[in-house]
Structure formats: structure tokens, C-alpha cells
Amino acid sequence: MLTSIKDECAIVGIGQTEISKLSGRSELQLAAESVKAAIDDAGLKPGDIDGMTGFTLDHVDEIEVARNVGIPELRLLSRMPHGGGAPMSLIHQAVMAVASGMCKAVVGYRAMNGRSGARYSSGVAEGPETTDRISWGWYMPYGLLTPACWVAMHTQRYMYQYGASDEGLAEIAVTQRKFAANNPRALYYQRPITVEDYYNSPWIVEPLRLYDCCIETDGGAAFVITSTERAKDLPQAPALIRAVAQGSGFDQEVMTSFYRDDITFLPEYDLVARQCYAQSGLGPDDLDAAIIYDAFTSILLFQLESFGFCKRGEAHEWVKGGTLDIDGRLPCNTNGGQLSEGYVHGLNGLAEGVRLIRGASVNQPSKNLDHVLVTSGASMPTSAAILGKLD
Amino acid sequence: MASSGKGSVYSFVVVHRPPFPGYDYPLVVAIIELEEGTRIISNLIGIEPEKVEMGMPVELSIEKVDDELKLPLFRPVAA
Amino acid sequence: MLTSIKDECAIVGIGQTEFSKSSGRSELQLALECVKAAIEDAGLALSDIDGMVTLTIDGSDEIAVARGLGISELKFFSRIPHGIGGAVSLVHQAVMAISTGMCKAVAGYRAMNGSSGMQFKPGIAGGPLSTDQIHWSWYTPYGLSSAAGWTAMFTQRYMHEYGASPESLAEIAITTRKHAANNPDALAYGKTIDADDYYSSPWIVEPLRLYDCCMEADGGCAFVITSAERAKDLPQRPALVRGVAQGAAYDQEVMTSFYRKDLTRMPEYDMVADQCYEQSGLGAGDLDAAILYDAFTSAVLFQLESFGFCGRGEAHDFVKGGTLGAGGKLPCNTNGGQLAEAHLQGINSINEAVRLIRGVSVNQPAGSDHVLVTSGMGVPPSAMILGKAV
Numbered sequence: 001m002l003t004s005i006k007d008e009c010a011i012v013g014i015g016q017t018e019i020s021k022l023s024g025r026s027e028l029q030l031a032a033e034s035v036k037a038a039i040d041d042a043g044l045k046p047g048d049i050d051g052m053t054g055f056t057l058d059h060v061d062e063i064e065v066a067r068n069v070g071i072p073e074l075r076l077l078s079r080m081p082h083g084g085g086a087p088m089s090l091i092h093q094a095v096m097a098v099a100s101g102m103c104k105a106v107v108g109y110r111a112m113n114g115r116s117g118a119r120y121s122s123g124v125a126e127g128p129e130t131t132d133r134i135s136w137g138w139y140m141p142y143g144l145l146t147p148a149c150w151v152a153m154h155t156q157r158y159m160y161q162y163g164a165s166d167e168g169l170a171e172i173a174v175t176q177r178k179f180a181a182n183n184p185r186a187l188y189y190q191r192p193i194t195v196e197d198y199y200n201s202p203w204i205v206e207p208l209r210l211y212d213c214c215i216e217t218d219g220g221a222a223f224v225i226t227s228t229e230r231a232k233d234l235p236q237a238p239a240l241i242r243a244v245a246q247g248s249g250f251d252q253e254v255m256t257s258f259y260r261d262d263i264t265f266l267p268e269y270d271l272v273a274r275q276c277y278a279q280s281g282l283g284p285d286d287l288d289a290a291i292i293y294d295a296f297t298s299i300l301l302f303q304l305e306s307f308g309f310c311k312r313g314e315a316h317e318w319v320k321g322g323t324l325d326i327d328g329r330l331p332c333n334t335n336g337g338q339l340s341e342g343y344v345h346g347l348n349g350l351a352e353g354v355r356l357i358r359g360a361s362v363n364q365p366s367k368n369l370d371h372v373l374v375t376s377g378a379s380m381p382t383s384a385a386i387l388g389k390l391d
Numbered sequence: 392m393a394s395s396g397k398g399s400v401y402s403f404v405v406v407h408r409p410p411f412p413g414y415d416y417p418l419v420v421a422i423i424e425l426e427e428g429t430r431i432i433s434n435l436i437g438i439e440p441e442k443v444e445m446g447m448p449v450e451l452s453i454e455k456v457d458d459e460l461k462l463p464l465f466r467p468v469a470a
Numbered sequence: 471m472l473t474s475i476k477d478e479c480a481i482v483g484i485g486q487t488e489f490s491k492s493s494g495r496s497e498l499q500l501a502l503e504c505v506k507a508a509i510e511d512a513g514l515a516l517s518d519i520d521g522m523v524t525l526t527i528d529g530s531d532e533i534a535v536a537r538g539l540g541i542s543e544l545k546f547f548s549r550i551p552h553g554i555g556g557a558v559s560l561v562h563q564a565v566m567a568i569s570t571g572m573c574k575a576v577a578g579y580r581a582m583n584g585s586s587g588m589q590f591k592p593g594i595a596g597g598p599l600s601t602d603q604i605h606w607s608w609y610t611p612y613g614l615s616s617a618a619g620w621t622a623m624f625t626q627r628y629m630h631e632y633g634a635s636p637e638s639l640a641e642i643a644i645t646t647r648k649h650a651a652n653n654p655d656a657l658a659y660g661k662t663i664d665a666d667d668y669y670s671s672p673w674i675v676e677p678l679r680l681y682d683c684c685m686e687a688d689g690g691c692a693f694v695i696t697s698a699e700r701a702k703d704l705p706q707r708p709a710l711v712r713g714v715a716q717g718a719a720y721d722q723e724v725m726t727s728f729y730r731k732d733l734t735r736m737p738e739y740d741m742v743a744d745q746c747y748e749q750s751g752l753g754a755g756d757l758d759a760a761i762l763y764d765a766f767t768s769a770v771l772f773q774l775e776s777f778g779f780c781g782r783g784e785a786h787d788f789v790k791g792g793t794l795g796a797g798g799k800l801p802c803n804t805n806g807g808q809l810a811e812a813h814l815q816g817i818n819s820i821n822e823a824v825r826l827i828r829g830v831s832v833n834q835p836a837g838s839d840h841v842l843v844t845s846g847m848g849v850p851p852s853a854m855i856l857g858k859a860v
């Protein structure tokens with residue numbers, strides 16, 4: 001029995017396809033390319049991989065990726081539910097499998113034609129009856145159909161309750177697009193925006209504007225996790241997993257937990273923060289940079305508060321004045337985030353987190369980065385991890 | 392690589408239930424091992440289900456299903 | 471780093487609804503009932519559960535079950551793909567989570583209206599384009615579109631290569647239904663069949679007859695797993711997990727791995743067998759009973775060979791003469807199996823195995839110290855060995 005998985009495992013490889021609005025190829029192809037790239041990056045062979053984990057939302061079976069990449073046998077096959085809440089759950093799976101001796105090396109992946117194929121902004125419609133759909137049945141008739149709608153509901157109440165203006169959101173939107181402008185992989189490469197651009201951008205769902213929303217893209221991303229012991233013999237500087245946790249809070253729905261007493265915070269983030277700090281023995285002051293899930297600007301506020309970077313209701317002020325910029329207190333989403341690099345359900349953010357640990361981001365902060373926080377989606381069962389350097 | 396369309400029966404089943412519209416039952420579905428070494432799954436036609444045997448030689452026969460669809464089916468090679 | 475999960479965790483509670491042809495209530499309701507029953511059986515409080523796991527094909531999210539029951543926080547949740555292969559994988563997940571300190575007690579469940587709701591036998595159609603569907607599109611135009619059809623394809627080749635007669639399938643069908651006839655929970659309770667019944671039952675897909683096929687059912691089952699240490703303080707005799715494994719082998723498809731060189735064996739079963747034996751330090755000779763996944767009778771043959779109860783190609787002889795009966799060499803599917811208790815995609819197998827360890831099966835053989843449980847055939851399967859506390 002292990003009491004903590006701290007530093008048992010490390011991310012030793014990352015792989016990504018290009019991010020685009022039209023990949024021109026199948027999701028299977030994107031998955032296979034990114035998985036192969038991650039295995040190559042790790043300095044491993046397909047035959048070294050013996051576990052795979054992915055998203056329930058992915059259309060591409062792990063056994064199909066395995067067949068196409070040449071991975072002969074799998075001892076772990078699993079899927080993580082709840083869309084944007086899943087990315088760090090993949091890390092959670094991989095760490096459990098390796099630390100419990102079930103597997104030697106696990107690949108996690110996500111590949112989606114999120115722009116040229118099915119788009120999340122098109123709302124929820126047909127499909128088999130699930131409990132999610134039953135929940136959503138209470139909102140859909142009134143046109144509350146998209147993630148932007150659901151997040152806006154929490155955001156509006158937060159702004160009212162804490163007297164928050166939209167200045168904090170504008171700062172997040174502008175800062176991240178500045179990062180993206182410097183990142184050749186980003187859809188917003190060489191396309192910075194100004195505060196004025198932000199305020200001129202159209203409403204999507206008030207209080208969220210176009211520039212508060214992530215972009216919809218095609219792309220794939222993957223990672224390889226193995227034991228820290230083995231990582232020492234591999235070519236890349238390992239990103240040790242100091243902590244990784246999942247969390248689902250009381251009265252949890254998927255993006256629509258509207259019946260809680262207080263909807264200005266998300267208790268599932270509190271739960272993953274508590275676990276990450278307990279496992280790692282670290283606190284917010286130890287975290288040097290962060291990849292914070294940013295399907296929408298406002299969800300950064302909830303996460304910054306749950307992870308204790310500032311107090312409840314203060315994040316909208318805390319982010320102002322360059323806090324999240326490259327030389328700020330907490331350089332955040334240095335790839336441009338999902339707002340402006342691309343939306344690969346958080347696994348592109350994980351790759352950036354690993355690059356920050358390796359010192360290889362295009363927007364690498366000059367200060368030393370010992371620990372990087374990486375989180376997953378808001379208002380659903382979620383997950384988070386703390387990455388660290390090998391001592 | 393082009394296939395000669397010739398092969399043999401590697402395994403087969405005779406479907407009785409549940410019936411779907413558009414098929415005649417009992418329906419023979421077989422794994423055909425093609426001469427070139429790959430396999431294809433298809434129907435056997437021109438043979439009674441009880442006469443199908445493992446290893447029997449078969450050959451390709453493109454059959455028109457309806458105005459929009461043709462399928463590659465297989466029939467026994469004439470002795 | 472752990473080197474093996476052997477005896478780290480134990481199943482401490484099981485729960486189930488009734489099994490029927492028409493439950494008359496929602497799948498969520500079934501899930502709530504069986505999970506609640508499992509937690510109560512374990513002697514735990516709802517607040518003790520901090521992890522939940524189910525299958526991707528289950529329509530009831532763990533968060534919906536948690537809300538419905540009043541479980542406040544979950545620190546672990548996941549889904550297992552590929553349907554029928556997943557039941558024992560739920561145990562695999564729970565054991566990993568507990569043995570790595572991620573959570574304290576996990577409830578696994580599967581609840582389905584598999585008879586009155588969506589049935590699996592009408593075949594595969596519709597839905598988003600997935601890689602499974604791309605494979606199946608090579609077979610469905612020819613009418614090979616059901617699990618029975620896919621399984622029959624492997625079975626025919628097995629029978630041909632090893633000279634297996636239908637007698638072995640008949641023996642499995644009859645023995646398993648004898649077990650069910652004695653089990654009030656079973657759909658086939660009170661209904662034995664004889665060889666005449668078997669041979670006069672209609673073909674479904676040759677070489678499989680009606681009595682070679684499982685019974686579609688409504689129902690739900692759940693289990694609770696915690697650490698072996700904690701299990702010592704709980705009311706039920708714990709079923710220790712000696713070994714548990716998942717597997718997907720080379721050139722694996724979902725039920726249609728037709729392009730492998732040899733169709734008379736399933737290498738994914740070999741994989742899970744090897745892992746279970748390696749973790750547990752046990753071998754086939756140590757196993758006293760088995761719950762083998764039997765959506766179709768012939769599935770049992772492949773598994774008996776992979777787990778080493780007999781040589782390759784010999785299972786069709788091995789099963790003859792009462793081997794799998796309650797008093798036989800390897801009492802098997804003592805609840806009536808998927809064939810005759812209920813087809814709940816293998817989740818009910820876990821409950822019966824726990825009953826065997828507890829000594830409370832309706833068809834309890836003497837001395838069940840180690841029980842093998844498998845799930846799935848043709849898909850990536852899973853398996854475990856349960857044992858008694860020493």
C-alpha cells in the first residue's frame with residue numbers, strides 16, 4: 001500500500017500534431033501521429049508501451065491507436081469521463097497503473113476534429129439517454145444549450161457577489177493572446193489583441209465575449225508516463241508528478257451544478273487542490289507557473305481561488321497588473337492556452353506544462369520553475385496535477 | 392496489390408436469428424482467406440448452407456444488391 | 471512503487487437488484503439500488519465511499535449515482551471501455567486507486583435494462599462514427615452483425631481444428647442451467663434442460679443454438695472494495711484480490727479479430743491469465759472454482775485453455791462428464807452464469823464469486839479458497855483471482 005504517489009512517476013514524452021481549423025485527416029490519424037510523436041520524444045519504442053488511457057468523448061479506441069502505432073499488448077485500457085474535466089485524470093490513471101505495478105509505461109491521448117468535425121459550440125442534441133442528458137433537459141428548452149451559457153451563469157453570479165468588473169477577464173484574454181502571438185503552433189500566432197479589441201468583441205453569452213472563449217480547433221496531443229526510476233535513463237528531462245488528483249463535489253452535475261447554495265466557487269476544485277497539496281507537501285507559494293484550464297477566461301478565477309493563490313472573491317483583482325504574465329507572480333498558460341493556442345481538451349496545456357519544466361517553452365519565464373500546476377475543466381468532475389523537476 | 396479474387400473458406404457461420412430486412416436466411420457468412428494472404432469477410436452464394444466446408448475454394452463474384460450498391464461476394468469454384 | 475497488488479484490497483460488500491425481463495424502472499434507479507445495497511452489505515456509511523467506477527456503456531454517471539444516494543465527494547472515478555470485457559476491470563481500477571492511496575473505498579456498478587430497454591442482439595447501427603464502427607462496416611453488409619455471429623465464427627474454426635463436437639457445448643449449457651434452476655435470483659430459476667432440449671433448440675447462428683446464448687436481462691449489480699487492512703474490521707468475510715488484470719492483445723478488435731493467424735484461441739485471455747498468475751503466485755491447480763464469462767457456451771472453452779486448466783484444443787473434452795458441475799473438478803458458473811442467471815455483462819459474476827468465497831452460494835461447492843472470475847470474450851477482457859483471508 002502506498003500512502004502517496006509523490007514522485008513515483010514522470011512524464012517522459014509529449015507529442016502533438018499541428019493545431020488547425022481543418023486538419024484534413026481523420027481523428028484516428030491525429031491520435032496515431034501524436035501518440036507516435038510522444039513515444040519518439042520519450043526515446044521509447046511502441047513495444048515499451050503497455051497501457052493506454054483516453055477520453056470517453058474520444059471517437060478513437062485505444063486498441064485502434066495501438067494497432068496503427070504498433071503497440072502489441074495493453075494491460076490498461078480506460079476512459080476518463082466528463083470532457084474538459086478529464087485531462088489530468090489521464091495522468092491520474094497512468095500514475096495509478098505504474099505505481100501499482102500494473103504497467104511499465106502508459107500513453108494518454110486526445111485527438112479531435114473539434115472545428116472541422118463536431119463542434120461543442122453547436123450545443124447538445126441527439127444521442128442516447130444518459131443522466132447528463134436528463135439534467136440538461138431542465139435547461140435546454142430555455143436555450144441554455146452550450147458550455148458558454150453554463151459557465152456564464154456561474155460567472156455572472158461571481159461578478160455580482162464580489163463586485164467584479166470585467167477588467168480581470170480582459171487582462172486574461174489579452175495576456176494569453178500575447179503568449180500565443182509568440183507561439184508558432186498557436187492559432188493566434190502573430191495575432192495579439194488589445195484591451196480595446198477585447199471590449200469590441202461581440203457578446204457570446206453575457207457576461208462572456210468572443211475573446212473570453214476558447215477557440216475550436218482540430219488537433220491531437222499525447223504523453224508518456226513511466227516510473228521515475230526508468231525516467232532517469234531516458235533522453236528528456238523528466239517532469240516528475242509530485243501530485244495528481246481527481247475530484248467531484250457535492251451536488252455535482254456536468255457544467256450545470258446550479259442548485260448549490262453558492263455557485264461563485266466550484267468545490268470540486270477545492271477537493272483536487274487539497275489532495276494535490278496533501279500528496280506533494282507543497283502549497284500555492286511553491287508553485288512557480290501554471291497551466292490553468294481556460295475554456296473561458298472566467299474559470300481561471302475560480303481555480304486561482306480554490307488553489308489558494310488568493311482568497312475567495314479576490315481573484316478578479318489578483319490577476320490584474322501582469323500577475324499571469326511571463327515575469328509575473330504566476331506565469332500562466334504560456335502557450336496561449338485554449339483561448340488562443342488551440343483546444344485539445346487540455347492535453348496541449350499539459351504538453352506546455354512539461355515544456356516549462358524542461359525549460360523549453362517559447363515563452364519560458366526567466367525565473368527558475370521548480371513546480372508547475374496543471375488543471376482540468378471547470379464545473380464538472382475535474383482533476384489537477386503538480387509537475388516538478390528531478391532533484 | 393490487386394487480388395485475384397480467389398481464396399478458400401477459413402471459417403463460416405450460418406445466421407438464422409435475428410433476421411434483418413434485406414437478407415435471405417439462413418445466411419452464410421464466411422472468412423475467406425485470399426490467395427494473396429489477407430482475409431475478407433463476405434457471404435457465400437450459390438451453395439446450400441449445409442454443403443459449406445472448411446478450406447473449400449471460392450472465388451469473387453461482384454453482385455448487384457440494389458441500384459446503388461454492389462458487394463464483393465464469393466461462390467464456390469466449379470469443380 | 472508496488473511490485474504486486476496481491477492481497478492489498480478486498481471486496482467487502484456486494485449488492486444487486488432482482489434480475490428480470492422488465493424492471494419497470496430506470497437504469498439510474500437500478501444503479502442506486504444495487505450500489506446502496508452493496509454499501510450496506512459492507513457495513514459502511516455512504517460517506518465512506520470516495521471513489522466510483524463503471525463502464526463507458528453505462529448510462530448512469532457516477533455523479534448521478536452519488537447525488538442520488540447522497541455521497542458527497544469523490545476522489546476517484548473512471549470508465550472502462552469495450553462493454554462486456556469491463557466488469558472485472560472495474561475491480562482492476564478500484565484496486566489501483568486504493569493501493570496507490572488515491573482513495574479509501576470504491577463502489578463499482580453496472581445497471582442496465584438490457585431486456586426491456588436497448589437490447590444488444592438487434593445488432594449495431596447508428597451513433598457517431600467510431601473506429602469500432604469502421605471495423606464492423608466490413609462485416610455488417612453481409613449480415614454478420616451480432617455478437618452471436620461474431621462468436622460463432624471463432625467457434626466454428628475451433629470445432630474444425632480440434633474436432634470438437636457439439637456435445638461439449640451441450641454439456642456447458644445443461645450444467646449451467648442446472649445451477650440456475652437452483653438459484654431463485656436466476657431468470658431460468660426452476661427450469662432445467664436436457665440434451666434433447668438442447669439439440670432441439672433453434673439455431674441462432676450455426677454452430678450456436680438458442681441454448682448456447684445468454685439471456686438478456688434487466689438488473690444491476692455493485693460491489694465495494696477497500697483495503698485488506700480495513701476489511702478486517704468489517705462484518706463480511708473479505709474476498710481478497712490476489713490478482714487482477716486487463717488485456718488487449720496484438721491485432722485486437724472488438725469481437726471481430728478475424729485477421730489473426732489462429733482463430734482457435736484468444737491471446738488476450740492468455741495475457742490476463744499470465745498477469746493474474748504472476749501477481750498471485752498461483753496456478754490453475756490452485757483454483758477451486760471459476761466464474762467464466764459465458765455470453766455464449768463456447769466462450770468457456772477458450773478461457774479454460776488460456777487459464778491452463780487443460781491443454782490447447784482440449785477444453786471440449788475437459789468439460790465433459792460433469793467437470794463444471796457443483797461437485798465437479800472445477801465448479802463453474804454456480805449462479806447459472808450469463809447463460810441462465812442473467813446477462814448483465816459479467817457484473818453479476820463478481821457477486822457470485824464473492825458468495826463462493828463467503829461460502830454462501832446456492833450451489834456452494836466444498837472448499838472454495840480461490841475463485842477465478844473473468845469477463846468478456848472477443849473484446850479486451852479482464853480477470854481476477856479472489857481468495858479467502860488466511
